[in-house]
Amino acid sequence: MRIRWILLVLMSLAATAAAASHVLAQYQYQREVDVAPPDEDIGGGYVTPEVQRPAPRAAWWDVVDMAALLVALGLSAWLVLQRRSRNWLIALTVICLVYFGFYREGCVCPIGAIQNVSVALTDPGYAIPLVVIVFFLLPLVLALLFGRVFCGGVCPLGGIQELVLLRPVEVPRRLDGVLGLFRYVYLGLAIWFATRPPVDRDFVICRFDPFVGMFRLAGPADIMIFGGALLILAVFIGRPYCRYLCPYGALLSIFSRVSWRGVTITPDKELDCGLCAEACPYGAIEDMRAKTSGCLFCARCYNWCPRGVVKQEAVKAITTGSSDEAKASA
Ligand code: SF4
Ligand code: SF4
Structure with missing residues (x-):
């Protein structure tokens, strides 16, 4: 059963990647035109600084990034929905934070890709790299299948906030709902700024990304302060x-509303004791069920479910052969 499930995930991911690369093959990656005048035209022994001639991003890095995203998404889905392990999910979160965040310096990421995709859809002269399209589409496809898998253990922006959440305070549901509307306003504004004529075009999501400066260990002071304040708040x-x-969370919310399946808090049947609702720091449990649009795939609620804990202990006891009672309770 488990193998079948893993195969289904991997086949879905592979089919998506293959379809995306086929459909999007028309988009040729083109290096930007080098606008700096050649040294000889300038004369006087002038040498153009290296910084004006950034080396093109090695193509194999794109392949590595796409493969890493595919594997991380598959693992995140499997760890949350099948393995039901928060500990392993945290391990994946740390790995993805280090790789996609600090090592790859937060780029390419699906959140910023909203702007590239918007421009590509409105400006036929704009060349969008395949890696950007894949990063934009894959988490959305996973959201259609399972929910917000990307937010669970893959996104470095979500990961850095997840790791500092130590003293969760409940936000009143109505206030939470109203504040959540800002994501949609920001999404609309970001698309509007990105699709203006080239001379006025602005990628505001990247410019005001609160955490990318931390990943790069450098950034404008005001944005670093904004990011720091958000992290303190995230405690x-x-x-x-x-x-x-x-x-992008707004988009994922919309897609996950119609997801094929999502987090079910109890492992095999609903108890309706309500303990899990206290465990969810994101207000994503309503009427003792996880709302797919708000569930961030953090797997916290599993640890609070008495049925889940009993079952895990029983399975452990069976595998170590230590208790007949445990077998009964599993
Ligand atoms: S909501 Fe946005 S920032 Fe948060 S984990 Fe999801 S994609 Fe990342
Ligand atoms: S329902 Fe809440 S606690 Fe459970 S996985 Fe979703 S976000 Fe985490």
Whole structure:
């Protein structure tokens, strides 16, 4: 059963990647035109600084990034829906934070890709790299299948907030709902700014990304302060950027509303004891069920479910052969 499930995930991902690369093959990656005049035209022994001639991003890095995203999404889905392990999900979160965040310096990311895709759809002269399209589409496809898998263990912006959440405070549901609308406003504004004529075009999502400066260990002071303030807030309010500002989170919410399946808190049947609702720091449990649009795939609620804990202990006991009672309770 488990193998079948893993195969289904991997086949879905592979089919999506193949379809995306086929459909999008028309988009040729083109290096930007080098606008700096050649040294000999300038004369006087002038040598153009290296910084004006950035080396093109090695193509194999794109392949590595796409493969890493595919594997990380598959693992995130499997760890949350099948393995039901928060500990392993945290391990994946740390790995993705280090790789996509600090090592790849937060670029390419699906959140910023909203702007590239918007421009590509409105400006036929704009060449969009395949890696950007794949990063934009894959998490959305996973959201259609399972929910917000990308937010669970893959996104470095979500990961950095997840790791600092130590003293969660509940946000009143109505306030949470109103603040959550800002994500849609920001999404609309970001698309509008990105699709203006080239001379006025602005990628505001990247410019005001609160965490990319931390990943790069450099950035404008005001943005670094903004990011720092958000992280301090995130110690008490679960993932404030994700819930109230992230424009890609808004898209993922929409897609996950119709997802094929999602988080079910109890492992095999519903108990309706209500303990899980207290465990969710994102207000994503309503009427003792996880709302797919708001569930950030953090797997916290599993640890609070008495049925889940009993079952895990029983399975452990069976595998170590230590208790007949445990077999009965599993
Ligand atoms: S809501 Fe946005 S920032 Fe948060 S984890 Fe999801 S994609 Fe990342
Ligand atoms: S329902 Fe809440 S606690 Fe459970 S996985 Fe979703 S976000 Fe996490």
